[in-house]
Amino acid sequence: MTRCDWGETENDLMRHYHDEEWGVATYDETETFELMTLEMMQAGLSWQTVLNKRAHFKVAFAQFDAAKVAQFDDADVARLMADAGIIRNRRKIDATIANAQLLVKWHEAGRSLNAYLWTFVDGKPQVNRYATMADLPGQTPLSQRVSKALKKEGFKFVGPTIVQSWLEALGILDDHLASCTVNHVKTK
Template sequence: MTRCDWAENANELMTRYHDYEWGVPTTDERETFELMTLEMMQAGLSWQTVLNKRANFKVAFADFDVTKVARFDDNDVVRLLNDAGIIRNRLKIKDTIHNARQLGKWHAAGKTMNAYLWAFVDGQPIVNRYLSMVEVPAQTPLSQQISKALKKAGFKFVGPTIVQSWLEALGILDDHLATCTVNHLSK
């Protein structure tokens, strides 16, 4: 079995993420919020760091229940800043709570993040088969468009590079290398 370069010779968490999540389409709203948050937290750090702390993030952020996170207050921000098991960046934490509140407003209006994002690609993942990791772009016109739209809709910490990674994580973009032979169709 051959994997994408970044998952070859990786630890078990990274290999599992590559084999069963990355590039696999999801429409689960909780998972979408989780991956949005994790991609925000990853900015400036390695994905391995985020995966190592993922279980702690799930506990700290109420299993990424949007309704619960939207109710977090200043005491929760302090609690999270003191939680050594997560990435303790005040801006990232506050923007996660802000985004949960924005998403909660969408849900109250009958909108979902999944329907919103998948509409940009007519409900079909974009499958790219790059030959090497150097060909995989950090951002694309699609991630730039979605980033701009999300910012306009009031979301924070959703720049085009974060959105690009998030779209890959959600399977909206399938950027597995052409040489990757892992079956990515189920979690």
């Protein structure tokens, strides 16, 4: 098996993420919120750091149940800021809570963030097969368009580079290298 360069690692979490999650289409709303949060938390850090803390993030953020996270108050923020098991960045924590509150409003209105994101690609994963990791863009016209739309809707910490990574994580974009032989045609 040949993987994308970053998936060729001895680290089990990274290898599993590459082989089983990244670029695999998901339609689950909770997973969409989880990956949104994790991609926000990763900004400025390595994805390995996020994966190492992922299990603890799930506990700290109520299994990424948006309705529960939306109710987090100042005591919860203080708890999160003191929690060495997560990335303790106040702006990112505040954005996660604000995004959960907005997501709850969407759900109450019968809207789905996951379904909304898929409309940008007409419900079909956009498959790219770049030759090298250097060819893989940090952002694209698609991520710029989605970022702008999400910001207009009121979501926080959703710049085009974060959105690019998030769309890849959700499988809306499948950006595995052309040389990668991992079977990506599956859904979560």
